[in-house]
Amino acid sequence: MKRTLSSQVPKSIGKEVLVEGWIHKIRKLGGINFLVIRDRSGLVQAIVGGEEAIEKLKDLTTETVVKIIGNVVKEDRAPGGAEIHVTTVEVLSPVKEDLPVEINKKDLNVNLDTLFDWRPITLRAPKQRAIFKVQAEILSAWRDFFKENDFTEINTPKIVEAGAETGGAEMFEIKYFKKKAFLAQSPQLYKEIMAGVFERVFETAYAYRAEPHSTSRHINEYLSLDMEMGFIDSWMDLINIHQELIKFILESLKKNAKAEFELLGATLPEYVKIPVIKLREAQEILEKEYGEKCVGEPDLEPRHEKQICEYSNKKWGTEFIFITHYPSKKRPFYTMDDPESPEETLSFDLLFRGLEVTTGSQRIHRYEDHLEKMRKRGMSTKGFEDYLNVFKYGMPPHGGFCQGLERLTARFLELDNVKEASLFPRDMNRLRP
């Protein structure tokens, strides 16, 4: 007999089905046992009445893996409008110890440490599963969008000799045979090299930051969604394709993750063209509207990011906002300065619901321009030879951006802590499970 998924049971009224899954709930009432069985597709109610079957269930607890056979009966009070009247029960896999966390309540109501310490169990709770269903959907949509736009997927090394950004600072050190190596903090150098090969490339892979602090906005191992695009006419090409990307992701989520957003009580935004304003303009708004004396500061504070998103929502009807033209001294050396205002760069962040979810820019593409900028910054080229080398051999005008998948997921689902959007988060104090 072939397995029927729980979501398909209501389509089999009057028929016998075989269902496999976990006992999500069990309730004994008189001589009858009410079970709720959970499988990958959802939940289904099952009624066990026979003596033999009840005997088998006697000592079983939730999370026991069972195979049941029974007849599907219309029952308006059951989820999906049907339930199974069980004839046989078989235990596929028992539970050996008391569950550390009850996962069949509406909410888990545990603190973050418990949530992560018992990840193999807490992830089975419907709301936790929903978070990672949405995450898988965002990731899939992200890749599909770039494939449809003629980008080539690349896989670049995470074991590197030095960092493109900082040359070793805030990077995890590895013993690589007899040498010292580091975990890549970004695929920056490699995606630029590959823009010289395929013009348009993307990569979805882990990046590592050895930042020794534990905040609700950071994790030390995160999935970096990276794109790089050659032959741009200006940095606005990057903003434009990013607008299209957000639209595409929103449409995919609407189509494929509506149930998860509902379960989690999160609002899926409608696409509205995202406003693009300079950092300076944002600061003027913050001063005028919120009394924040921040004009001329090199970056926005976390509370400013919240305020400007709130403002964007009020004024333009979207919780997204592009902030552009960050000062040159606050952006990595490879960022192109604005020829019309050399203290500023052709760079941008995308903020969403109060948090930066994207960083991007046009890059310098001529070798001499790199040397000149490094000279002006008083930077040595030492340690950056590999990075600089490729610019000797014809690199097109290019730029790109990156997003953190966990941050993006957390903002879409309005989670308090970015770690909640990581299956097995890594931070200063957490290395397992």
Next chain:
Amino acid sequence: MKRTLSSQVPKSIGKEVLVEGWIHKIRKLGGINFLVIRDRSGLVQAIVGGEEAIEKLKDLTTETVVKIIGNVVKEDRAPGGAEIHVTTVEVLSPVKEDLPVEINKKDLNVNLDTLFDWRPITLRAPKQRAIFKVQAEILSAWRDFFKENDFTEINTPKIVEAGAETGGAEMFEIKYFKKKAFLAQSPQLYKEIMAGVFERVFETAYAYRAEPHSTSRHINEYLSLDMEMGFIDSWMDLINIHQELIKFILESLKKNAKAEFELLGATLPEYVKIPVIKLREAQEILEKEYGEKCVGEPDLEPRHEKQICEYSNKKWGTEFIFITHYPSKKRPFYTMDDPESPEETLSFDLLFRGLEVTTGSQRIHRYEDHLEKMRKRGMSTKGFEDYLNVFKYGMPPHGGFCQGLERLTARFLELDNVKEASLFPRDMNRLRP
């Protein structure tokens, strides 16, 4: 004026176009310059005749990035049947040093060290690009197949406290703040945990092996394609879905990568149902057909893998073959032994064109069965607590397999060395670029 891709130029005969790309070839003949321009879509021929334009080209070398404008003219002798008569040339990015490798010949004709030392340049050669176009297609098809089969994509940590397979041996060590950690050699533990959450999961991410040898079959950082599937009836469910996967990948390559296979002179196999034989049977064939005295050995030697694939091709018309039932002592402890023959396991490898490209098995899913097997092997449970823990809380019968993307690509394209299928390979002696 909007950019036209080189592949679209033949559709614009009689019109003016703007093309951007690299000078792939340049040849001066009398007062005329013949250029071949390369962009992401291919190559196009361009003729420069005007004095001013020729002056601009005077000192230019191949790989210079240019923007040209000109009229498209029918020309049967040009690739695509059209060429551009250039009116203006603009240099977007010059070449500053002599190219270390000529990349515009049919073949590169360089040794592997040169190939990898100059990766930013050698990857631009059409045949090198084709390898990674095929690789991107395999990766995309691999994910699409599992998504269509109701698998959920997961992202599991690569920074781990201990190894699921060996508990630390042959793993790269990381300084993780004040602790010692390792780079994951496989997502084994995590994908099993996640089969307990979503039943069907897949992951495409790097895995790391600190094997201190340099062969044509190994790299130390490789992209591991992992799947795990709950509620299997038997290990044959895994073989069956793997058959479908291979069929799906072959169809995708036929549809989307035909040109690349042709350019590389590689044969794309037709799908034929892949034979499934036990190791013991394979050894008997090797003895009978090739005079190899190997019956009873715990594994196949590299030359045996070549011979058995050759045999499969002759006998069954496919260069793929599943070898099953490897001896228990040669497989990891979590592999399920065959209840009918406990010295053997419910495990399999897929061989393709002489090389193992997949390893898989049904896993043990009951806690006591794990303890019993570890006891029988004389293994301590120390270091495996996290792995074992999840089996206390109801794990379904499950199994899975993994493939190395680079190996798979190398066998499809009949490359001599698996490193040729890695953009920036890492081995004992190579940590850059």
